[in-house]
Amino acid sequence: MHTKLSHQELAFQEDVRVFMRENFTPELAEKIAHPATFKSATIEWQKRLDSRGWAANGWPEEHGGGAWSATQKYIYCNELAAVGAPDVIPMGIKMLGPVLYSYGSEEQKQKFLPATKSSDMWWCQGYSEVGAGSDLAALKTRAVRDGDDYIVNGAKIWTTYAQYADWIFCLVKTSDEGRPQGCISFLLIDMKTPGISVSPIISIDEEHHLNEVHFENVRIPVGNRIGEENQGWTYAKALLTYERTAIAGVAYCKHTLEKVRKLASQGGEESLSLLDDVDFQARLADVEIEFMALEFLELRVLSSIDNGEAPGMESSLLKLKGSEVQQLVQTLLWDIAGSSGGMVPDMHDAKALWECQGNVARREYMFGRAATIYGGSNEVQRNIIAKYALGL
Amino acid sequence: MNFSMTEEQLMLKDSVAKYLQDTYSAEHRVNILKQTRGYSAENWQTFADLGWLTVPFAEEDGGFGGNISDVSIIMEEFGSALVIEPFWSGVVLAGQLIARSNNDSLKKHLMPTLMSGEQLVSFAFLEPQSVFMLNHLTTTATKVGDNYLLSGEKRVVLNATADSILIPARTAGDGSSEQGISLFLVDANGPGLQRDVYRLMDGQLAMDIRFDGIQVSSARMLTAEGEAFPLISEVVSEALVALCAEAVGAMNHLYKATADYCRTREQFGVAIGTFQALQHRIVDMFMATEQCRSLLMRAQCSILDGSSDIQRDVAALKVMIGKHGRHVAEEAVQLHGGMGMSNEMPIGIYLKRLMMIDSYLGNKDHHRRQFCKLRYCA
Numbered sequence: 001m002h003t004k005l006s007h008q009e010l011a012f013q014e015d016v017r018v019f020m021r022e023n024f025t026p027e028l029a030e031k032i033a034h035p036a037t038f039k040s041a042t043i044e045w046q047k048r049l050d051s052r053g054w055a056a057n058g059w060p061e062e063h064g065g066g067a068w069s070a071t072q073k074y075i076y077c078n079e080l081a082a083v084g085a086p087d088v089i090p091m092g093i094k095m096l097g098p099v100l101y102s103y104g105s106e107e108q109k110q111k112f113l114p115a116t117k118s119s120d121m122w123w124c125q126g127y128s129e130v131g132a133g134s135d136l137a138a139l140k141t142r143a144v145r146d147g148d149d150y151i152v153n154g155a156k157i158w159t160t161y162a163q164y165a166d167w168i169f170c171l172v173k174t175s176d177e178g179r180p181q182g183c184i185s186f187l188l189i190d191m192k193t194p195g196i197s198v199s200p201i202i203s204i205d206e207e208h209h210l211n212e213v214h215f216e217n218v219r220i221p222v223g224n225r226i227g228e229e230n231q232g233w234t235y236a237k238a239l240l241t242y243e244r245t246a247i248a249g250v251a252y253c254k255h256t257l258e259k260v261r262k263l264a265s266q267g268g269e270e271s272l273s274l275l276d277d278v279d280f281q282a283r284l285a286d287v288e289i290e291f292m293a294l295e296f297l298e299l300r301v302l303s304s305i306d307n308g309e310a311p312g313m314e315s316s317l318l319k320l321k322g323s324e325v326q327q328l329v330q331t332l333l334w335d336i337a338g339s340s341g342g343m344v345p346d347m348h349d350a351k352a353l354w355e356c357q358g359n360v361a362r363r364e365y366m367f368g369r370a371a372t373i374y375g376g377s378n379e380v381q382r383n384i385i386a387k388y389a390l391g392l
Numbered sequence: 393m394n395f396s397m398t399e400e401q402l403m404l405k406d407s408v409a410k411y412l413q414d415t416y417s418a419e420h421r422v423n424i425l426k427q428t429r430g431y432s433a434e435n436w437q438t439f440a441d442l443g444w445l446t447v448p449f450a451e452e453d454g455g456f457g458g459n460i461s462d463v464s465i466i467m468e469e470f471g472s473a474l475v476i477e478p479f480w481s482g483v484v485l486a487g488q489l490i491a492r493s494n495n496d497s498l499k500k501h502l503m504p505t506l507m508s509g510e511q512l513v514s515f516a517f518l519e520p521q522s523v524f525m526l527n528h529l530t531t532t533a534t535k536v537g538d539n540y541l542l543s544g545e546k547r548v549v550l551n552a553t554a555d556s557i558l559i560p561a562r563t564a565g566d567g568s569s570e571q572g573i574s575l576f577l578v579d580a581n582g583p584g585l586q587r588d589v590y591r592l593m594d595g596q597l598a599m600d601i602r603f604d605g606i607q608v609s610s611a612r613m614l615t616a617e618g619e620a621f622p623l624i625s626e627v628v629s630e631a632l633v634a635l636c637a638e639a640v641g642a643m644n645h646l647y648k649a650t651a652d653y654c655r656t657r658e659q660f661g662v663a664i665g666t667f668q669a670l671q672h673r674i675v676d677m678f679m680a681t682e683q684c685r686s687l688l689m690r691a692q693c694s695i696l697d698g699s700s701d702i703q704r705d706v707a708a709l710k711v712m713i714g715k716h717g718r719h720v721a722e723e724a725v726q727l728h729g730g731m732g733m734s735n736e737m738p739i740g741i742y743l744k745r746l747m748m749i750d751s752y753l754g755n756k757d758h759h760r761r762q763f764c765k766l767r768y769c770a
């Protein structure tokens with residue numbers, strides 16, 4: 001057991017480092033950070049990553065993926081985090097991608113994989129409904145067969161970035177017989193199809209990430225169904241384990257902890273050097289120690305994927321611990337933000353305040369509360385571990 | 393020993409609760425926030441008409457003659473309904489500084505207008521370098537003839553639309569001395585006062601102010617020159633207790649709202665409140681609220697008894713409110729799932745309010761340091 005890097009790995013690290021320095025420019029970072037330019041700048045960034053074959057690094061080589069080892073993934077994420085660069089938006093490349101190449105038809109693979117990989121197709125995830133959150137199988141959005149089409153009626157909620165999406169992957173009900181899990185199909189839907197409307201939900205960070213997506217007699221070709229009718233649950237569940245691995249946010253934690261350390265040593269806004277305060281040191285140390293274990297948990301998961309095992313129980317563990325450590329880090333960040341942490345930019349010089357550290361801390365803390373809710377809430381993850389790992 | 397409320401207190405509690413229940417809905421609050429003042433002038437007038445603005449003040453000044461318990465009763469109801477009107481900053485904090493000052497002519501002139509709702513005052517206590525210490529002041533007041541010239545900078549002055557501002561400034565002494573602090577009443581709209589107004593995440597309008605040599609008459613100084621610190625310290629202690637009462641009201645609302653939600657929200661064919669994993673969490677929210685309520689009562693008692701432990705008890709209370717207040721609100725968000733993350737539900741607003749309460753007049757870390765100083769270093 002060791003974590004020493006080989007010569008090739010060191011060379012890879014240097015390659016990524018140089019790329020990040022040259023491509024993740026302050027101008028691009030600023031554009032990604034602002035809602036008005038977020039979408040175009042994110043696409044530009046992902047295209048740059050894709051130009052090196054890094055955007056879809058987890059995909060098989062035959063579909064343009066990197067066939068990376070666990071170590072390479074780890075190196076890559078660390079270099080991203082070191083400059084504060086975001087990883088790709090997960091919905092398309094990280095969540096849908098594996099479903100497409102594992103269960104999609106040849107035609108679907110050809111139509112969707114390249115465009116998804118190159119970020120020319122922005123995906124959102126249409127799983128949750130008002131009555132179907134943790135109990136996903138209770139969903140009611142219905143697809144009724146009509147010749148070569150399905151007619152879809154219903155509504156999805158909490159759909160992240162639906163306002164930007166070109167396509168949505170949806171779970172819909174196609175039967176009423178037997179277990180609810182056996183009545184669900186997996187559909188790919190073009191957001192421009194007539195009958196779809198999107199309405200915003202403002203979250204407690206005062207921003208617009210979330211949406212409701214309504215379907216009124218939306219006509220979808222049967223060819224846009226993944227796999228078999230009524231087998232959607234199987235594909236969806238496979239996808240969830242990838243989602244959980246993606247949202248552990250380990251690299252984000254590392255980057256943000258570094259930021260906390262830096263800000264605390266400058267002395268925040270109120271001129272006191274927090275890092276000299278033993279109380280604060282102890283708090284920071286507690287969080288860092290949790291993080292150190294988390295970092296190795298991720299490596300353990302990555303290396304088991306490396307050995308050909310699908311991410312299973314460890315992905316629940318990683319999601320649980322990762323989301324909890326994220327929140328600890330965000331809380332620290334808010335606590336050291338000083339008085340600007342409480343300000344919202346609705347009337348003030350919005351741009352200046354948007355960029356101010358306290359404001360970033362407020363938004364990250366507030367939106368970060370969701371990390372223990374989405375992707376299968378932490379309570380549900382604990383139920384899963386209790387049942388399947390501990391036999392309770 | 394007696395912890396029960398008097399007849400009068402029960403009536404006060406009922407009338408405030410009933411009024412808020414009938415009029416102060418979440419939508420009402422959203423509409424208020426759209427108004428430029430950041431609160432409703434109409435509501436403020438109603439509060440005045442109902443006599444609430446007189447509660448903390450002595451009968452000989454025309455007040456109701458209430459004490460910290462009476463004020464806390466109002467604050468707790470306000471916390472439960474998320475009232476945004478500046479009762480705490482204007483009446484409990486600034487109002488009491490004026491009422492307990494010994495500038496009788498200023499008092500005579502000002503108190504009736506405060507209690508009638510015509511005038512609002514705010515207290516500008518925080519400076520960029522002060523790290524919540526009320527005695528760490530660099531704002532200066534220099535005497536020139538019958539006037540003082542004030543120069544300095546204050547942060548996060550609550551109620552940005554107040555008519556006047558109480559500004560503590562040094563007439564003598566160095567950086568952290570308790571001697572040499574004087575308190576001036578300054579026209580908020582007068583010349584030379586630069587204001588930078590912004591909204592806080594709990595919806596209030598606050599401002600940073602700067603002034604360089606603004607002139608204030610010595611008739612507008614609240615105590616004898618250099619002797620304002622004991623007044624400030626006493627009033628701030630009580631105001632902290634009142635603020636914590638608001639927090640207890642908010643926490644009380646949150647655990648109840650969360651229990652209600654879990655009773656009605658169904659997943660997997662049953663109410664989510666039937667899951668023991670959630671039941672224990674709500675019980676913990678309830679327990680945290682009751683722990684805070686006990687410390688709130690303890691602090692009130694020490695004020696009413698004139699105990700020598702007031703500072704310690706207040707610090708302990710503020711520490712616990714800071715810690716448990718945020719935690720209870722975070723749990724409320726979590727147990728509401730996606731709904732807790734949406735601004736359409738007020739759950740997140742309670743979280744923001746509780747976080748702001750923690751930050752006012754010293755957060756939990758600050759008050760824990762004060763507690764340690766008082767208990768272990770005295």
Ligand SMILES: Cc1cc2nc3c(=O)[nH]c(=O)nc-3n(C[C@H](O)[C@H](O)[C@H](O)COP(=O)(O)OP(=O)(O)OC[C@H]3O[C@@H](n4cnc5c(N)ncnc54)[C@H](O)[C@@H]3O)c2cc1C
Nearest residue numbers: 125127128133134158160370374377379667726727729730
């Ligand atoms: C920021 C954000 C982004 C999201 N993005 C998307 C998206 O892009 N696409 C999408 O489809 N969905 C998305 N979601 C939805 C998310 O997946 C759901 O919110 C989540 O599944 C929880 O469902 P719910 O909100 O209905 O809460 P509920 O299921 O009603 O849960 C309420 C509370 O009860 C608890 N609970 C539920 N069941 C149990 C149980 N059996 N035992 C113990 N506790 C339980 C939950 O943990 C939670 O604390 C997003 C949500 C958020 C907050």
Ligand SMILES: Cc1cc2nc3c(=O)[nH]c(=O)nc-3n(C[C@H](O)[C@H](O)[C@H](O)COP(=O)(O)OP(=O)(O)OC[C@H]3O[C@@H](n4cnc5c(N)ncnc54)[C@H](O)[C@@H]3O)c2cc1C
Nearest residue numbers: 382386391392665666667668669670671672673674675676
């Ligand atoms: C030092 C000591 C002194 C004692 N003295 C006396 C005595 O004088 N007289 C007397 O009658 N008894 C006495 N007891 C027994 C005591 O009352 C029992 O131990 C207690 O009721 C728990 O029962 P149990 O040991 O069978 O554990 P169990 O009931 O089997 O509980 C095991 C664990 O499961 C948990 N658990 C059980 N039910 C639930 C539930 N519904 N939800 C969630 N968690 C649950 C418990 O909290 C515990 O952690 C004593 C016990 C001890 C340890």
